Amino acid sequence: VSQHWAACRCASQVKTSLMDLTNSIMDILPSLSRPANHSRIFYAVMFDAGSTGTRIHIYTFIQSEKGNLPVLDNEMFHSIKPGLSAYADTPEMAGHTVKMMLKVAKKTVPRLEWKRTPVVLRATAGLRLLAAEKAQALLDQVQHVFDESPFFVPDNSVSVMNGSNEGKVCPPSALTSHLNAQTKKTVGILDLGGGSTQITFLPKLRKTIENVPVADYVARFDICNSTFELYTYSYLGNGLMAARLASLGALGAEGLEWRVFKSSCLPKKFRDEWSFGGLTYHVSGDPDGYAGYKLCYQEVLKVVKGTIHQPYELEDSNVFYAFSYYFDRAVDAGLIDGVQGGMLEVRDFKKRAKEVCNKMSKFPPISPFLCMDMTYITCLLKDGFGFKESTVLRLTKKVNNVEASWALGATLDHFHNLKIH
Template sequence: MKPAVPFLLLVLLGMSGLGPAQVRSSLLDLANSIGSVLPSLSRPANHSRIFYAVMFDAGSTGTRIHVYTFIQSDSVELPVLDNEMFHSIKPGLSAYADFPEMAGHTVRMLLKVAKKTVPRLEWKRTPVFLRATAGLRLLPTEKAHALLNEVQHVFVESPFLVTDNCVTIMNGTNEGILAWISLNFLTGHLNAQTKKTVGILDLGGGSTQITFLPRLRKTIETVPVTDYVARFDIFNTTFELYTYSYLGNGLMVARLATLGALGGEGLEWQVFKSPCLPKKFRDEWSFGGVTYQVSGDPEGYAGFKLCYEQVLKVVKGIIHQPYEIEDSNVFYAFSYYFDRAVEAGLIDGVQGGTLEVRDFKKRAKEVCNKMAKYPLNSPFLCMDLTYIACLLKDGFGFKESTVLQLTKKVNNVEASWALGATLEHFHNLKIH
């Protein structure tokens, strides 16, 4: 990695107010603190350095903070993740599209977690970032920028290290790649001797991602457009991934599409009905700062078959099926895949577990055909499980017998793109 060292040094020294006589010791202290960000100085063998990073995940349904503690040894290129402190707040920043100051308040609240986790003497050396995903990508540009500017202002006021482009909207391709890096780092597959890796399936509120390392060249050669292929170099190894992010196919936006509530005027005055909802159900539902009137169809039919037909329209012709997807990778599925599997009683909420694709479809049938038993606690469970089953089978093309690893955490670390984004910063990945 070759970061802009002079810029980082000027920023840090300017913030710390050091005099000329103190510069030399400060430089040594700085290099020891953030390890691989700066060139190695001469130090004893087996010397280890501890450094920190603060990453905000600004998703469509919530804002999460990850505070990472790393240990870097001179003897290895990969740092060791010693600890993660995680906390989240709902709703997402996009809910404050017309009130950006509220977004700033959310970030200030979460920064308290960072202050309690990172030693005070390390604050000025600890970089802080916010990466926004589909929630802000779906907003009008001017509203998204107003939210980002408010976050930037809060970061500048904070005691942490603010670098160039520390507050940005992340594109969907990078989201998938960085999630892949996170999971393969945590499962021990990210090194130069990699023979086997794990694929990732991430289902957020606004978008969904699939990323894996193909074994067959034809998988790369048969993609619809080159946007489905990404390459990056890390630790002297080049990875060529199949990866794509489908904006608008996250679970919450899929609800809107299923209900027929995407776009249009006067949405607050309409009642959106669906056979995926209990017949006697009627309530308000909010997403992205907009409140919708939703209900079942009291005069029509409800159940899995009609729901599947409605959901299939949201997936068919949109999701590409890779040439190679079966038996090429173990796939880890997280975010709403995990949450809905827990809610449906398919896996343990702490340990996670393995499921076959058909398990989502089977439970969807049970829930949808007996919605009278789920009128209050989980009115959207039929729709959500049906969408997941449809997305996996009719969308990506997984066989019903395909086994997925459902997880929320790996080695006590949140399964998400956030760790990969942090590693990207420290190792300056070239993703293209």
Template sequence: CLSVVPKVLPEVLLEVSHPVNLSHTFYGIMFDAGSTGTRIHIYTFIQKDPVELPVLDNEMYHAVKPGLSAYKDKPEEGGNTIRALLKVAKKTVPEVEWKQTPVVLKATAGLRLLPEEKANALLDEVREVFDESPFFVPNNSVSIMNGTNEGVLAWVTVNFLTGHLYAKTRKTVGILDLGGGSTQITFLPKSKVNVKLNSTDKFREDWTFGGITYKVSGIPDGYAGYKLCYYEVMRVVKGIVHQPFEVKGSSIFYAFSYYFDRAVESGLIDGSRGGMVEVRDFKKRAKEVCNKMTKYRPISPFLCMDMTYITCLLKEGFGFKDNTMLQLAKKVNNVETSWALGATFDHFNNLNIH
């Protein structure tokens, strides 16, 4: 899904700091049920004074694999993964605060791609687990989130953590998110654009996802490598996305999820620090990975595929220039770069928690 931020930005009433003389602490629990794993984000907020805005103090993060969609035929087992993560929440949130602490789960591409009845069975199981828990369960606490909201809320998270949401200049950064079943690019538009990109996967042999088995094979004989891989990806990516002029300007884009993970795996950046890279750096490293061959096969075929896909998506799909700078980050101010914090803000606003 390709998404852009609407003209009316969500109201965000929190800021990061390390306050003293604390008067009240409260918590929020957000589950990110993605296609490759389920993650729990437990946020601690501090209210120093009733007339002042609360601040974000810290985040506890934990993840399990595989994602809920892997349990489409065994929803009870999927529910058990949520129970296990709720044990982390019980250890993090003081018992006296359990009844006041909202717990929310939002599922993304993994469940979006399942048949409706299987997705609903998993969501119903999660609802039962939530109802058994000692935490506060808001209305519509378990749902599937569309790709547009996923992109917008990730944008809110990153711009909040980098200080751009409450800066007087109103200058913001764009975000690039690449998950197991969908991808988002989100930025503050200078022109009204509304485009969508359906996610695609490329894999060898048989691969089942969302109830469908895909049969995909490479070249059995002859040279493969970067060029042919790039050509195959380009057939899927090029020409199906409107390329907004904003991506060709001077906007800063933060890239995370698989952009970060594959950059680390390929040695492009250090996993403990992240870093700033150019789009051409992905291209150069993709060539190096793909062209390390054992006879006719890359030594790391899946990494070759992923790095080539990222390169082609950035250049041919989104239209980034080779010298466009990308900030690769897993965390900002020690908080995960994902839509989860933005979604927590949204729920607190709806619950009138300020």
């Protein structure tokens, strides 16, 4: 994702490519009523079914005149926990959850527009971690709810996203927001979910693209008569909740009803139940051992080492936006404001992780997992992706007043694909 394209002299071609996308949306959706100013208003509903929760994004687009680009006028955002994967053994509950969330869409979208408003659900890491038949049962329930709803249900409206695609559908929305920027500084995106984590940026060096392990790490797209290659990848199993499981040695374990999974990342006297992905685990600190940052880091390093590819180039001049659990845990640890967000260096995560982990017995944290989570984030950034401690991260929930996620890009991508097919 780069901000140097403003200097590109083919802005008209950029506009043309975006116009194609606009026209494809108009071709898919029935023609809408025109207010006195000839504006077109249309809506879209996107469900993001993540591993720890389900989120609904209801987008309102306005096209003022034919030939002009549509503007994202508003977004209604609502989330609910747990994720659909928690209902692996009771799939009808997943359908009930989606049905309840559709009530938000009904309140947001005018009744006359319901039959013209597409509704789409894309599931991410949580469902990819389930057995195929259980995941399909959940998707079937959602599809049934969609089919019974008054909204427009396109083909392939309910599906599980391919891991490598999560990073690739986020950039288009980010790209368009930076087309008019005046700086040449490169911007990257880091997203930490419950089951998976993503990295996306536009490399400056050819060697970064040449050194990728497999072709899936590169997304190519044409703009301004040039082909741009985006470094982007989603790592299944390296999300925050999946990392907890792996750190505890509980990933794929049996005998959950009697086993207790211990960790140096937890307070020594802590013992409780913890649920993820529809399963419940007995977890505790190590009452007879040691706790603290150093031992905790050794535990989480086993989860990160050898699983994350380090890009050849991660320029110090790059600013990376960090979303989701990066933001949430920084708030929990008191590093940033929960509304405004803020700028942090990687070393800030490390420093606070040490403080939280080494004072667990004296100052019980907000969450008993805060030490483990902060240490994992530090390890993921440093030993995983290979960021320097001085790398600047901009932690935020929204960009240009829109919830920061792949959902908007996926919505536009889906419109585009409908026309293609």
